[in-house]
Amino acid sequence: xxxxxxxxxxxAVSVGTLLTRFLPFLVFPAGKPTPEYIQYLGKVLAPxxxxxxxxxCLKDVSWLEGSHGIPEILGIAVIAALHLWKRQMLLSIAGGxxxxxxxxxxxxxxxxxxxxxxxxxxx
Amino acid sequence: MLDRFRNMGVKKPYLIYxxxxxxxxxxxxxxxxxxxxxxxxxxxxxxxxxxxxVSGAIxxxxxxxxxxINTKGLGFAMTAMFVVIFMEQWMKEKNHWSSLIGFAVTxxxxxxxxxxxxxxxxxxxxxxxxxxxxxxxxxxxxx
Numbered sequence: 162x163x164x165x166x167x168x169x170x171x172x173a174v175s176v177g178t179l180l181t182r183f184l185p186f187l188v189f190p191a192g193k194p195t196p197e198y199i200q201y202l203g204k205v206l207a208p209x210x211x212x213x214x215x216x217x218c219l220k221d222v223s224w225l226e227g228s229h230g231i232p233e234i235l236g237i238a239v240i241a242a243l244h245l246w247k248r249q250m251l252l253s254i255a256g257g258x259x260x261x262x263x264x265x266x267x268x269x270x271x272x273x274x275x276x277x278x279x280x281x282x283x284x
Numbered sequence: 285m286l287d288r289f290r291n292m293g294v295k296k297p298y299l300i301y302x303x304x305x306x307x308x309x310x311x312x313x314x315x316x317x318x319x320x321x322x323x324x325x326x327x328x329x330x331x332x333x334x335x336x337x338v339s340g341a342i343x344x345x346x347x348x349x350x351x352x353i354n355t356k357g358l359g360f361a362m363t364a365m366f367v368v369i370f371m372e373q374w375m376k377e378k379n380h381w382s383s384l385i386g387f388a389v390t391x392x393x394x395x396x397x398x399x400x401x402x403x404x405x406x407x408x409x410x411x412x413x414x415x416x417x418x419x420x421x422x423x424x425x426x427x
Contacts, residue, residue, distance in 0.1 A: 182300050191290050201418055202411075203286065205382040207312055209410045211370040212386025213403075214305070218363035220399040236360060240367050250368050257364040 228268050236261035285312070292323050302330040304337065309369045313376070379424055385413055 162170065189195050195203075222230040240257035247253070285308070289296050303311075310333075311326045374383060390406040397405050414421070 179301065182303050185286060186289070186296075186300055189286055191286075195286050198415075198418075199286070201422065202414065205414050205421060206410070208373050208377055208380075208382040209386030209389070209414065211309070211366060211373055212383050213390045213406055213410065214309075214366045215363065215370055216387065216390040216394060216406075217403065218366055220394060220402070233360070233363070236364070237367055240364050241371065244368055244371050250365075250372075253368045254361055254364040257367070258358065258361045261360040262358070 228265075232261055232264040232268055235264055288312075288322075288326075292326075295323050295327050299326055299330055302334050304333065306365070307333045309366070313369055313372045381417075381421055381424070382414065385417075386410060389413055 189199060219230070219233060222233050224230045236257050239260045240253050243256045244250075244253040285303070288311070289299055292299055299311075307330050310329050314325070314329070316322055316325050370383070374380065377383070389409045390402070393402045393406045393409060396402070
């Protein structure tokens with residue numbers, strides 16, 4: 162990309178992002194009561210979107226081969242357990258991440274060992 | 285957020301401007317304690333998140349090419365954050381239909397459209413499903 166092309170791209174992305182953020186507030190100004198349908202969406206959309214974001218984070222996990230997503234599932238289980246136990250956001254996030262890091266390392270070692278002994282069923 | 289930002293005065297444009305995914309997630313789910321000013325709470329969440337984004341991106345841009353350690357597992361921190369936020373939401377909500385619809389629809393469209401372009405169909409389908417199910421969901425009392 163040339164410099165002008167970079168400038169245009171960045172401007173377009175900026176304007177697009179700003180538009181998505183300001184548009185709802187411009188369409189439904191503070192002075193007027195928000196329509197009931199929009200209020201309903203405001204209540205029900207967020208939980209569905211949090212589900213969407215979790216699926217999005219896991220979109221590249223290979224469920225049918227390799228590790229079968231086992232490290233990720235265990236990682237989420239650790240996060241859930243930590244969060245139910247202490248309900249400290251940072252602890253749950255850090256604990257889950259460290260666990261996954263370790264789990265992947267162990268998984269990798271396991272696969273290498275299995276391959277070395279010739280009994281590896283995981284590709 | 286339309287109602288939450290209603291009386292934010294001069295802070296309002298900045299709160300809207302700085303509302304990235306992470307800031308929205310925190311400001312939407314946080315239980316702000318009594319005695320803490322709602323506006324300043326959300327303002328600082330937004331500002332600090334923006335500072336972390338910008339400084340993180342600058343540091344990444346400068347030093348990223350020197351880092352040779354495996355950072356693959358660190359991406360899971362984002363998954364972890366959304367899982368925690370999801371759990372907070374789950375514990376707060378009166379029924380779980382919307383959360384479950386979100387999983388079902390997004391999972392389905394991931395299977396159909398593939399990991400590269402399932403987000404937009406998912407959003408449209410979530411909007412459609414929730415709109416169609418408005419009457420029954422409202423009867424059950426969504427929160």
